[in-house]
Amino acid sequence: xxxxxxxIRIADAIFRSWENGMVLSRDxxxxxxxxxxxxxxxxxxxxxxxxxxxDRDTLLExxxxxxxxxxxxxxxxxxxQGLSQAIVSEIETILAADHEQVRxxxxxxxxxxxxxxxxHHITSFVxxxxxxxxxxxxxxxxxxxxxxxxxxxxxxxxxxxTNINWxxxxxxxxxxxxxxxxxHGEFVDLFEMVLGLLSDxxxxxxxxxxxxxxxxxxxxxxxxxxxxxxxxxxFSMEYLMMSRYPVPTDSIENVMKRVHLMGLxxxxxxxxxxxxxxxTFQRGKHxxx
Numbered sequence: 513x514x515x516x517x518x519x520i521r522i523a524d525a526i527f528r529s530w531e532n533g534m535v536l537s538r539d540x541x542x543x544x545x546x547x548x549x550x551x552x553x554x555x556x557x558x559x560x561x562x563x564x565x566x567d568r569d570t571l572l573e574x575x576x577x578x579x580x581x582x583x584x585x586x587x588x589x590x591x592x593q594g595l596s597q598a599i600v601s602e603i604e605t606i607l608a609a610d611h612e613q614v615r616x617x618x619x620x621x622x623x624x625x626x627x628x629x630x631x632h633h634i635t636s637f638v639x640x641x642x643x644x645x646x647x648x649x650x651x652x653x654x655x656x657x658x659x660x661x662x663x664x665x666x667x668x669x670x671x672x673x674t675n676i677n678w679x680x681x682x683x684x685x686x687x688x689x690x691x692x693x694x695x696h697g698e699f700v701d702l703f704e705m706v707l708g709l710l711s712d713x714x715x716x717x718x719x720x721x722x723x724x725x726x727x728x729x730x731x732x733x734x735x736x737x738x739x740x741x742x743x744x745x746x747f748s749m750e751y752l753m754m755s756r757y758p759v760p761t762d763s764i765e766n767v768m769k770r771v772h773l774m775g776l777x778x779x780x781x782x783x784x785x786x787x788x789x790x791x792t793f794q795r796g797k798h799x800x801x
Contacts, residue, residue: 519599521589522643523606529582533617533624540574553618553625560616560627572627575616576637583669584662586641592652592668594644603643607634642672648683654690663695667703674707682710685719685781693780698773702780705773720783727774734767736760 536544544550548567550559559568608631615624647668655664667690676682689706693699713722737760743752752759778784 516599516602518589518595519602519606522586523603523610525585525589526582526603526607526637527610529585530614533615534575535579535617536575537577537579540571540577543574544571553622556616556618557625560625563628569630572630572633573636575627576633578637578641580666580669583641583673584665586643587665587669587672590643592647592649594646597644600638600643604631604635604638607638645672647671648678651683651686651690654687658690659695659699663700666700670700670704670707674704674711676707676711677715679715681719682713686710689777689781692782698776702773702777705770706777709777720781723774723778723781723783727771727778730767730771730774733760733762734764734771737762737764737767 544556548555548559548571550556559565559571562568613626613628616627617624651671652664652668655667659667686706689703693702709723709726710719712726713719736758740752740757740760741764743757
């Protein structure tokens with residue numbers, strides 16, 4: 513059967529990303545050390561070569577996860593349109609046929625670990641690319657018109673990796689954000705937070721209220737953490753634990769960053785003004801009644 517040219521180009525892009533070895537992310541390195549006690553190249557190589565060890569398959573499942581560089585190399589070939597399942601399956605077949613072994617790069621400057629790959633690892637890798645997901649053409653066009661290509665591609669990758677049940681209102685709000693946001697160092701962080709908010713947002717009702725509510729939740733969480741820090745300055749941690757004082761599960765730095773980003777997002781979208789206008793309208797309507 514004749515292979516589709518797009519599947520060949522995408523498979524080739526993945527091949528090139530594997531040439532120097534799959535790079536282990538910090539999360540995978542942490543998992544290896546905390547779960548399996550692997551802290552050296554020799555220990556990793558021993559586990560990878562032990563086909564009878566059930567932990568080997570678990571570790572390879574984590575390693576076969578596409579990083580951002582792979583996604584960015586493939587995104588221009590997709591042109592925003594999701595691939596058919598037939599083409600996705602063809603990519604998996606090409607990769608499995610030509611890659612009986614893959615290189616795993618434990619650390620820069622060291623030789624890679626060679627691992628025998630299984631079909632289901634390659635299948636998992638390809639499916640985690642979400643090649644079959646569509647991105648709205650209008651969103652793609654807006655990103656291309658307003659932002660440099662590297663940023664537009666990274667934003668498209670973020671959309672592809674975020675599972676959003678798209679509605680007309682969500683597309684309109686995202687388009688509004690793309691058009692109104694200014695290009696600065698935090699733009700990609702802002703864009704990814706908007707996508708996260710949209711993924712959690714209800715499919716019906718004003719999205720502005722959802723964004724305002726989330727901003728207030730972050731502010732409330734920040735106050736809770738600040739109160740906890742004040743308590744900890746006065747009492748020991750043992751006392752607070754014994755008295756069952758609620759211990760925050762997040763750091764003050766993370767929450768402060770989210771509060772900052774939420775403020776920028778809502779200001780960009782003019783949500784404060786929209787909600788104020790709507791509340792004023794509702795008060796006037798009830799007064800007339």
